[in-house]
Amino acid sequence: MSLSQVARSIKASPTLALNEKAAILRQKGDPVIHLGGGEPKSKPPMDAILAAVNNLNSGEIRYAPADGIPALKQAIIRYTEEFYGRKVAPENVIASGGAKQALMVALQAILNPQEEVLFPSPYWVSYPDMVKLCQGIPVPVPAEDGSFYPRLQDFEQRVGSYTKAIIINSPNNPSGAMYSEEFIADIVEYCEKKDLYLIMDDIYHRLIFDGRKPINCYKYAKNLTESSKLIVINGVSKQYAMTGFRIGWAVANKKLIEAMTNIQGHQTSGPSVLLQKAAVGALNGIQSSVENLRVTLENNRNVMISRLKSFDGVKVYPPDGTFYTFADFSYYEKSSTKLSSYLIDKVQVLTVPGVEFGMEGFLRLSYCGGIKDITEGIERMKWALDPNSPNELYIGDRKLVRDWS
Numbered sequence: 001m002s003l004s005q006v007a008r009s010i011k012a013s014p015t016l017a018l019n020e021k022a023a024i025l026r027q028k029g030d031p032v033i034h035l036g037g038g039e040p041k042s043k044p045p046m047d048a049i050l051a052a053v054n055n056l057n058s059g060e061i062r063y064a065p066a067d068g069i070p071a072l073k074q075a076i077i078r079y080t081e082e083f084y085g086r087k088v089a090p091e092n093v094i095a096s097g098g099a100k101q102a103l104m105v106a107l108q109a110i111l112n113p114q115e116e117v118l119f120p121s122p123y124w125v126s127y128p129d130m131v132k133l134c135q136g137i138p139v140p141v142p143a144e145d146g147s148f149y150p151r152l153q154d155f156e157q158r159v160g161s162y163t164k165a166i167i168i169n170s171p172n173n174p175s176g177a178m179y180s181e182e183f184i185a186d187i188v189e190y191c192e193k194k195d196l197y198l199i200m201d202d203i204y205h206r207l208i209f210d211g212r213k214p215i216n217c218y219k220y221a222k223n224l225t226e227s228s229k230l231i232v233i234n235g236v237s238k239q240y241a242m243t244g245f246r247i248g249w250a251v252a253n254k255k256l257i258e259a260m261t262n263i264q265g266h267q268t269s270g271p272s273v274l275l276q277k278a279a280v281g282a283l284n285g286i287q288s289s290v291e292n293l294r295v296t297l298e299n300n301r302n303v304m305i306s307r308l309k310s311f312d313g314v315k316v317y318p319p320d321g322t323f324y325t326f327a328d329f330s331y332y333e334k335s336s337t338k339l340s341s342y343l344i345d346k347v348q349v350l351t352v353p354g355v356e357f358g359m360e361g362f363l364r365l366s367y368c369g370g371i372k373d374i375t376e377g378i379e380r381m382k383w384a385l386d387p388n389s390p391n392e393l394y395i396g397d398r399k400l401v402r403d404w405s
């Protein structure tokens, strides 16, 4: 079979593949613990459900405008004013099938073949493949000091004549690192100076801990006119626990939004009107579920970090936000893919290999599930890896006895 060069350059999403693997193992009756997931387990806000039910009852579920229904655009405008202190017009907004599609159509609208897109490493698994889908070149930028916090100099060294855009995701998937105000200010100024697009993937911006406040990139922009190349991405998936609703958005200059709308119009049309109504319900409704989720995640983070610290060989970096932690397990095994497979085989705990995010030797562990999953999952991992842990482990009523050292 002959496939296109682009198709051949793209891998399956490792995180989606892992969800499928968990579902298959569970169907077989295996007592799997999924620490690889990327979605909160809480219920979506009642206002979202009611808005969708009302729309469903009306039976008026037709094609939506390619850039989103007016009510959702208004809700996004209000959100932008609340969190960024910025008043934008409906023509500055597009609603898409998740933040993923908003990012994808933004890249399709700005990239020519061979142009480069830079992003900090470790990075969200989809960025390299999204750039490749646009025939662009992904350029991961590790922090020179080996931390999860890059500095402007790290980017300056890699920007060249082919660089078209920088993507910043803070707090970051997979590390949970939230970049400093100073770094965001630097990168906004730098992109303006170099005339680069700056894509702020703010999907986790409210899920932050230890009293931190979301950072507003517009605060540091000198150019707030229609020639601004700042693109802000967000969505309802993470903060409202509405991953399956597939609603995200982008805010950018009108010309770019028009180009993105044209692309999306031919690609999928506007997202389902039913799900857009649900997003309006979430954005305009009672907001307590977001804070409840944030508090739960902060507590889960504390539990996971304290358990991980009890391993002799794991280097732990407490996350500032999100629901992931990225821990260095290279003391036990250098290949994160091998280690992840080993943990599934031995103790049925699913983790995502760090190599998928650009860093070998690490595992991404999610704490978006229940406390029981976190404590039991980490206990099983400890049993499988740490020779100092007890010789026996119970998984349900199955007793496992260590037969390796």
Ligand SMILES: Cc1ncc(COP(=O)(O)O)c(C=O)c1O
Pocket (backbone or CB within 6 Å): 038, 097, 098, 099, 100, 101, 124, 169, 173, 201, 203, 234, 235, 236, 237, 243, 246, 247, 248
């Ligand atoms: C950094 C980042 N950006 C974007 C997305 C996509 O979110 P959505 O569900 O809105 O497409 C994800 C989802 O995992 C993510 O981690």
